Amino acid sequence: MNPYVVPGLILVVLVTVGIGAYGLRFARTTSDFLVASRSVSPSWNAAAISGEYLSAASFLGVAGLVLRYGVDVLWYPVGFAAGYLALLLFVAAPLRRSGAFTLPDFCQVRLRSPVLRRLATVFVVFIGCLYLVPQLQGAGLTFTTVTGGRYEWGALLVGLVVTANVALGGMRAITFVQAFQYWLKLTALAVPVIFLVMQWQSDGRPAVTPPAGPAFTATTTVTFTDAATLTLPDGSQSRVAEGEERTFAAGEAVPEVSTVDDHRGADWLLPGGDTTLFATYSLILATFLGTMGLPHVLVRFYTNPDGASARRTTLVVLALVGLFYLLPTLYGVLGRIYTPQLLMTGRTDAVVLLLPEAALGGGHLGQFLGALVTAGALAAFMSTSSGLLTSVAGVIFTDVLHADRGGSVRDFRLATVLAAVAPMALSIYVANMDVSQVVGLAFAVAASSFCPLLVLGIWWRGLTDAGAVAGILAGGGAAMAAVLITVLGPPLSGWPAQLIEQPAAWTVPLAFLVMVVGSLLTKRRVPGDIGATMLRLHAPESLRL
Amino acid sequence: MDGDQTGGAKVRRTRVVLGEAAARRPSPDPARADLAEQTPVGEALVKGLVRAQLALALRLSLVVAAGLGALPLLFAVAPAVGEAKLLGVNLPWLLLGLLSFPFLIGVGWAYVRWAERNEQDFTAVINRPEG
Numbered sequence: 228m229n230p231y232v233v234p235g236l237i238l239v240v241l242v243t244v245g246i247g248a249y250g251l252r253f254a255r256t257t258s259d260f261l262v263a264s265r266s267v268s269p270s271w272n273a274a275a276i277s278g279e280y281l282s283a284a285s286f287l288g289v290a291g292l293v294l295r296y297g298v299d300v301l302w303y304p305v306g307f308a309a310g311y312l313a314l315l316l317f318v319a320a321p322l323r324r325s326g327a328f329t330l331p332d333f334c335q336v337r338l339r340s341p342v343l344r345r346l347a348t349v350f351v352v353f354i355g356c357l358y359l360v361p362q363l364q365g366a367g368l369t370f371t372t373v374t375g376g377r378y379e380w381g382a383l384l385v386g387l388v389v390t391a392n393v394a395l396g397g398m399r400a401i402t403f404v405q406a407f408q409y410w411l412k413l414t415a416l417a418v419p420v421i422f423l424v425m426q427w428q429s430d431g432r433p434a435v436t437p438p439a440g441p442a443f444t445a446t447t448t449v450t451f452t453d454a455a456t457l458t459l460p461d462g463s464q465s466r467v468a469e470g471e472e473r474t475f476a477a478g479e480a481v482p483e484v485s486t487v488d489d490h491r492g493a494d495w496l497l498p499g500g501d502t503t504l505f506a507t508y509s510l511i512l513a514t515f516l517g518t519m520g521l522p523h524v525l526v527r528f529y530t531n532p533d534g535a536s537a538r539r540t541t542l543v544v545l546a547l548v549g550l551f552y553l554l555p556t557l558y559g560v561l562g563r564i565y566t567p568q569l570l571m572t573g574r575t576d577a578v579v580l581l582l583p584e585a586a587l588g589g590g591h592l593g594q595f596l597g598a599l600v601t602a603g604a605l606a607a608f609m610s611t612s613s614g615l616l617t618s619v620a621g622v623i624f625t626d627v628l629h630a631d632r633g634g635s636v637r638d639f640r641l642a643t644v645l646a647a648v649a650p651m652a653l654s655i656y657v658a659n660m661d662v663s664q665v666v667g668l669a670f671a672v673a674a675s676s677f678c679p680l681l682v683l684g685i686w687w688r689g690l691t692d693a694g695a696v697a698g699i700l701a702g703g704g705a706a707m708a709a710v711l712i713t714v715l716g717p718p719l720s721g722w723p724a725q726l727i728e729q730p731a732a733w734t735v736p737l738a739f740l741v742m743v744v745g746s747l748l749t750k751r752r753v754p755g756d757i758g759a760t761m762l763r764l765h766a767p768e769s770l771r772l
Numbered sequence: 773m774d775g776d777q778t779g780g781a782k783v784r785r786t787r788v789v790l791g792e793a794a795a796r797r798p799s800p801d802p803a804r805a806d807l808a809e810q811t812p813v814g815e816a817l818v819k820g821l822v823r824a825q826l827a828l829a830l831r832l833s834l835v836v837a838a839g840l841g842a843l844p845l846l847f848a849v850a851p852a853v854g855e856a857k858l859l860g861v862n863l864p865w866l867l868l869g870l871l872s873f874p875f876l877i878g879v880g881w882a883y884v885r886w887a888e889r890n891e892q893d894f895t896a897v898i899n900r901p902e903g
Contacts, residue, residue: 309840312876313833316833497847498854504845504848542880545880549877761818762818765825767891769891770898
C-alpha cells in the first residue's frame, strides 16, 4: 500500500478541524453556526459553495464516465457547471431577497401553503438521500482501491463518520472549511495532471484511440469478480470464471468483457454512437435545471448579504466550478492509455485514484501524487455529504419532527440518523451503478419538481398553491417513480429503458405544463399579497423600501 | 398548529426584509409610496422591472440553447462536424471539454452586468426628484 496515503488523509482531517476551530472563534450566534456569518465576501462564499458542490461524482465519477463512454458524457461536467448559470439567470437574486433559507421556506413565503410545504419537505428528503448515495459509493470505492478492503466497509465507515460528525456538531457548514475543501480538490487534480501530461509527452504521446483498440502499456494482472466472456479485437473469444486472474503483457490488446458496458473506437471518440439524442437532451435538461433544486445548494445563498451579491457570488461559483471541470476529462482520456484494465473490471470510477501511480510508476512521485488525489477524494465526499446531511437533517428536524415547538439537540441527532440510514443501505445495494449516473437521477428529480416551482414562483404572478402541488406531484412524482424503477426494478431495454433511465426530457415539461394549467384553473387562489411579494423578490435592496 | 407556527416564523422574516423597514421609514417621495402601498402605479413599476429582468434572462437562455443546446442535434445531422479536428483533437471534445466553460462564464458575466443596469434604471425612476 502507498505509504503516503494515511499521513495525507490525517493531514487533511487535521487541517480541516484546525480551520473549523479557527472559524468557530468568530461564530457567536446560532445563525453563525448554521450558515456561517452573513458578511462573507462573494469570493470566499463562492469557494465555499463550490467546495460543497464538487462531490465524489465530480471528483471521481466524471473521469470514470469519460474513460468508459467518451465524448457523449462530457455533457455531465458541462451540465453540472451550466446548472449554476440557470441558477444565476432565474433564481439567485430573487431567492436571496425572499429571505427563504430552505425550499420549504420558499413555498411558505411565496404561496403560504402548509400542504405545499410538506410536499416540498418530502422531495427535499428524497433528493438529499438520493444525492448522498453516490457520495457513499465514492467512499466505498476509494476504500477498496486504496486499502484493498471490502466496498461495503468503506461506504459504511464514511457514512458512520459523517453521521457522527453532523449529529455531534463536529462538522458545521463553516464557510472557511468548505472554501479550503474547494482549493484542496482543485489542487489534488491540477498538480498531478501536470506531471501526467509531461509523462505522456515523454512517452512519445501514445495515441488515445489507437486503430487496433486500447492496449496495455505495462504488464497488468486483472482479477474478474464475475464469470464473463472476453472478446479480442480479432474476434476470438475466451471465458473466465468468477475470481479468476489473468495477466496481460505490455502491448497486448484489451479484450472486451461481456459483463462491462463500455464504448470502443469511434463510439468513444465521436458523438452519437449508442447514446440517443433523447438521452442526451434528457441529461442536459436534468443537469442544467436540477442544480437550483438541490437542498444543500440553496441554503448557502442565505449567506449573501443581498440579492446583488448573491448574483456576483453565483458568477464566481460558475467560474470556479468551470475551472475544476476542465480537469476530470483529462484523467478520463489519459486513463484510456494508462489504466485500460478498468475497462475490464468495470471499476472505471477509480481512474482518478489509480492513474498517478499507473502512469508515473510506483516511485515516490507517483505515490505522493496518488496520495494527493486520495486526499482530494476524501475532501470531496466528506464536504458534500456533510453539507447534504446537515440540510436534510435540518428539514427533517423542523418539518417532520415539528421540533420548532421546542426541539432539542436530541431531536436533531435523531433527524440526522434518520436521514443517514436510507442512503447507507442504498449505497450498498447500488454498488454496481456509475457514481455520476446516480447523481444524474437526483438532478432529474430536482429539475422536475423544484425548478418549475422556483422559476414560476419567482417570475409568474399567476402561480397558485394548488397548481404548484399538482405540478410537483405530476412531474416530480413521475421522475421519482422513474428513479425507483431504475435503482430497484428489473433491467429494462428499448424505448421504455430510455424514458425511465433519463426521465427529465418528459418529466420537466410535464411539471411546467401541469403547474401552469393547474394555476390557471385555480386563479382565485392567487395569494392576495402577490404584489408585495413580487416587489420584495425583485426590488433592489438599495431602495430601502 | 405547526403550520401556524412555521407561518409565524416566516412572517417575522418578511418584516425584517421589507415591511418593517418600510413602516419605520415612511417616505415623502410619491414613487416610493406608490411602491410600498401597492398602488396601480407602483404595481406597474414592479411589473416593468420583473418583465425587463425576465426578458434578459430568457434572451440569454436562448443564447445558451443556441450555442450549447444545438450541439447534439448538429453532431447528429452533420457527423462531419464531429469528425473534424482542430490541433489534433476532435472538435466535440474541444467544444464540450474546454470552450463550453468560458462560454457559460461569459454569458453569466453579461447577465450580471445587464441585470444590475436594469435595477439601476428602476432605482433611478423611483428616486426621480419630480416623482
